Amino acid sequence: MPNSPMISAQEAEAIALRITPPLTDTESIASVAALGRVLAEPVRSCLDFPHWDNSAMDGYAVRQADLAQGPTELQVIETIPAGVAPQQTLGPGQAARIFTGAMMPPGADAIAIQEDTEPAGPDRVKVLSQPAVGEFVRAKGMFCRSGDQILPAGLAIGPAELAVLAAAQCDRVAVVRRPRVAVFSTGDELGTIDQPLQPGQIVDSNQYALIAFLQQMGVEPITLGVVRDDRAALKAAVEQAIDQADLVLSTGGVSVGDYDYVDAVLAELGGEIHVKSVAVRPGKPLTLATFGPKVYVGLPGNPVSALVGCWRFVAPMLRKLSGRSGPHGVQWLTARSAQDLQGAGRRETYLWGSLQIIEGQLVFSQAKGSHSSGNLINLAGTTALAKVPQGTSEIAAHSEIQVLLLGGAVG
């Protein structure tokens, strides 16, 4: 059976993104439970930030014009801690003791910081230098006005966004519903983590890898276990997965072997197959198909190929599916390689390893040992993939290279 024509990684990524529709269903949830969720609508503030004119420093609220003649003594008419409304209006020659975050009293227009003052007897202070008008005053509305947009749609909510929502007293937010992603492994040879392996068996490590990858991307997967290399069983599993999920990930069965049924089953079920083979190593057999708005990703069975396929192609798809604003595609960083890197010539090659910052420069160190797609063992500790472009067979040590930093939702 001849090989399917290989398309480039860039083309495959573009197709992967084109066939993945962003989810549009929304739900209203408590902000406190919104970590990792994606905003479906922009959030507008219903408060000014700051909500009151207030002091940015511990010191004295003053009338700046009183201090034009050099060091000047002022009468301290009240003390204003944070959270307490001032009771009096400052007149000429008067000051109020004030602390960071406390409301400015009427009549004051600047803060003399404590370090620029000296005590001058009971209820008196000597201010040594003249602040500018507005100095150390956080004026009402200076950071944001009521009605301003404070968070855009498509933003994933992290600690900073939660703080903003809380400060704006938005206790509920409209978010995009969570993506439903189904995962299963295919293969008669697959055993479990806890049972002795029979001759020819291998542990279904892909399931662990894919579930963890999805969890890191903020997705709680629907796990459908192992499907035997049986056409009818695979067909039933694909149907079930497509029915339950927005996106389906399977591993194995996408190459040209007699038991590699995935593409045939997808076609039989009426799926439209967009990609079969990508010029990458590892991960060349990659099936991308759609059933209407539902997307099917058939990843290769080799454990490294399956995970690299997730990092390189599925992560962008999940970013788009989840309703995040773009860019969704992978973002390459420039680094230097600590070693010579070998490419596969005809295929864009991804080598796994780790990134360090050495004297302010990103340096990629390739994992020791075999970079075979069947060697899962030296994948442990991987924090980045280095790219050796198509057509390049070797990159000399210390050259500039492109790397993909791996991580969670942000990567």
Ligand SMILES: Nc1nc2c(c(=O)[nH]1)N[C@H]1C(S)=C(S)[C@@H](COP(=O)(O)OP(=O)(O)OC[C@H]3O[C@@H](n4cnc5c(N)ncnc54)[C@H](O)[C@@H]3O)O[C@H]1N2
């Ligand atoms: N004649 C050809 N043979 C192969 C080609 C080719 O172009 N011509 N491509 C090779 C490449 S590249 C890859 S990658 C694999 C992809 O294979 P499949 O997706 O069909 O996957 P399987 O054949 O089912 O398994 C491949 C390999 O991976 C192991 N495996 C499978 N599932 C799991 C799992 N859940 N956990 C751990 N390991 C798994 C399986 O035992 C095999 O060793 O095809 C090449 N062949």
Ligand code: MOO
């Ligand atoms: O493309 Mo396969 O993933 O090289 O072994």
Ligand SMILES: [Mg+2]
């Ligand atoms: Mg196969």
